[in-house]
Amino acid sequence: MRFPSVSAALLAAFAWTAQAADGEIKSIALRTHTLVQPYLDSDMQSRWYDFGGDAIIRTDSYIRLTSDRPSQEGWLFSRVPLTATNWEVEVEFKISGKNQLYGDGFAMWVTRQRGIPGPVFGHTDKFEGLGVFFDTYKNNRPGVVFPYVMAMVGDGQSSYEKNTDGKANELAGCSARGLRHASVPTKLRLTYFQDKQLKLELQYKTEGEWQTCFDLDTPPTIPSIAYLGFSAETGELSDNHDIISIRAKNLYQTGGASKSPSTPGKGRSSTSGKLMTNEEGGSWTWFFTKIILFIFVVGGAYVGWTAYRTRIKSHRF
Numbered sequence: 001m002r003f004p005s006v007s008a009a010l011l012a013a014f015a016w017t018a019q020a021a022d023g024e025i026k027s028i029a030l031r032t033h034t035l036v037q038p039y040l041d042s043d044m045q046s047r048w049y050d051f052g053g054d055a056i057i058r059t060d061s062y063i064r065l066t067s068d069r070p071s072q073e074g075w076l077f078s079r080v081p082l083t084a085t086n087w088e089v090e091v092e093f094k095i096s097g098k099n100q101l102y103g104d105g106f107a108m109w110v111t112r113q114r115g116i117p118g119p120v121f122g123h124t125d126k127f128e129g130l131g132v133f134f135d136t137y138k139n140n141r142p143g144v145v146f147p148y149v150m151a152m153v154g155d156g157q158s159s160y161e162k163n164t165d166g167k168a169n170e171l172a173g174c175s176a177r178g179l180r181h182a183s184v185p186t187k188l189r190l191t192y193f194q195d196k197q198l199k200l201e202l203q204y205k206t207e208g209e210w211q212t213c214f215d216l217d218t219p220p221t222i223p224s225i226a227y228l229g230f231s232a233e234t235g236e237l238s239d240n241h242d243i244i245s246i247r248a249k250n251l252y253q254t255g256g257a258s259k260s261p262s263t264p265g266k267g268r269s270s271t272s273g274k275l276m277t278n279e280e281g282g283s284w285t286w287f288f289t290k291i292i293l294f295i296f297v298v299g300g301a302y303v304g305w306t307a308y309r310t311r312i313k314s315h316r317f
Contacts, residue, residue: 024253024254025251025252025253026251026252026253026254027088027249027250027251027252028249028250028252029247029248029249029250030082030084030087030248030249030250031048032048032078032080032248033048033078033080033082033089033228033246033248034048034246034247034248035048035049035063035076035243035245035246036245036246036247037059037060037061037245038059038060039057039059039063040057040059047079048078048079048080049076049077049078049079050076050077050079050114050115051063051074051075051076051077052074052075052115052117053065053072053073053074053075053117053122053231054066054067054072054073054074055074055075055076056074061242061244062094062242062243062244063076063242063243063244064240064241064242065106065122065230065231065232065241065242065243066106066122066232066233066234066238066239066240066241067238067240068096068097068098068099068234068238068239068240069234069238070234070235070236070237070238071234071235071236072232072233072234072238073117073122073231073232073233073234074122074231074232074233074241075115075117075122075123075229075230075231075232076229076230076231076243077109077114077115077227077228077229077230078114078227078228078229080227081225081226081227082110082226082227082228082248083224083225084250084251085194086192086193086194086250086251086252086253087191087192087248087249087250087251088189088190088191088192088248088249088251089108089189089190089228089246089247089248089249090187090188090189090190090246090247090248090249091108091187091188091189091190091230091243091245091246091247092185092186092187092243092244092245093106093134093186093187093188093241093242093243093244094185094186094240094241094242094244095134095136095147095179095180095181095186095239095240095241095242096180096181096239096240096242097180097238097239097240099237099238099239101237102136102137102180102237102238102239103136103137103234103235103236103237103238103239104121104135104136104137104232104233104234104235104237104239105121105133105134105135105136105137105147105232105233105239105241106121106122106134106230106231106232106233106241107120107121107122107123107131107132107133107134107230107231107232108131108132108134108188108190108228108229108230109123109127109129109130109131109132109227109228109229109230109231110129110130110192110222110226110227110228110229111127111128111129111130111131111154111223111226111227111229112127112128112129112156112223112225112226112227113127113128113129113227114227114229115229119160119162119233120133120160120162121133121135121231121232121233122231122232122233123229123231125159125160126154126156126157126158126159127154127156128154128155128156128223129153129154129222129223129226130151130152130153130154130220130222130226131151131152131153131154131160132149132150132151132152132188132190132200133149133150133151133152133166134147134149134176134179135147135148135149135150135165135166136179136180136239137235137237138165139162139163139164139165140163140164140165141164141165141167144165144175145175145177146175146177147175147176147177147179147180148165148173148174148175148176149173149174149175149176149179149200149202149213150165150166150170150171150172150173150174151170151171151172151173151198151200151214152166152169152170152171153169153171153220171216171220172198172200172213172214172216173213173214174202174211174213174214176202176204176211176213178204178205179202179204180239182204182205184203184204184205184206184207185203185207185244186202186203186204187202187203187204188200188201188202188203189201189202189203189210191251192219192222193219193251194219195219196217196219197215197216197217197219198214198215198216198219198220199212199214199215199216200212200213200214200215201213228246228248230243
């Protein structure tokens with residue numbers, strides 16, 4: 001029988017305590033912000049969402065924000081605000097049309113305003129909150145491949161500059177060539193952890209394979225009362241902009257994590273599946289206490305085992 005070395009035991013101790021310090025992310029479905037077929041109840045209404053403008057609903061297929069016709073605007077907004085501190089929204093959508101030239105695109109919103117038609121992808125300008133724009137028509141962004149996906153944080157005063165495709169107000173973004181008329185179901189997944197992360201992933205190349213569009217570790221502050229919504233518009237050029245399903249989750253982390261002040265800005269994060277947390281002073285004391293106790297236990301066992309082996313050998317002679 002071989003007893004593990006002290007160094008191996010120390011490595012095991014550190015791995016065990018680090019795992020204990022990690023917080024596992026779990027989720028609970030948010031029924032108030034989830035929308036799937038048939039979308040409407042027996043009274044031909046949705047309990048949790050309103051829609052308006054040129055939006056139409058086919059209960060077996062999609063919610064079409066705009067049809068492939070010029071000069072259309074349509075919107076879909078939750079009736080109650082998204083008040084969860086940490087959340088994830090996964091949306092299946094489809095952008096399609098019969099023309100070689102097409103536009104303009106659709107937007108996802110988490111804003112204080114709801115269901116107000118306007119010039120920003122069918123919704124109001126000078127909004128307060130977060131807008132994520134799926135822009136299919138290039139106005140003036142040299143060197144940028146379209147469709148282009150970008151996020152903008154509105155302060156209630158700043159305008160979206162359509163002539164430059166929002167370049168001046170861009171928080172983060174990515175090109176997504178192949179998003180329109182994709183051969184697989186097109187999806188977006190937006191994850192928000194207050195003060196920690198804002199991450200957008202897209203599925204449009206291979207089913208089940210997510211492309212990271214952006215991942216910010218210093219996310220913007222979202223208003224405490226903000227509604228989840230979608231809107232789209234067409235001008236002289238047009239497209240079908242369809243929402244097929246919306247699935248929202250409230251995210252929470254097991255094990256207490258301390259809060260840090262929220263600071264808008266950009267950044268990169270490698271967070272995936274688990275988030276490391278900064279524990280309080282008492283937690284760190286217990287953390288190191290466990291390591292020391294573990295070392296003592298391993299060391300005592302090792303000394304005892306060595307003495308036992310020595311005694312056995314001496315009895316043989």
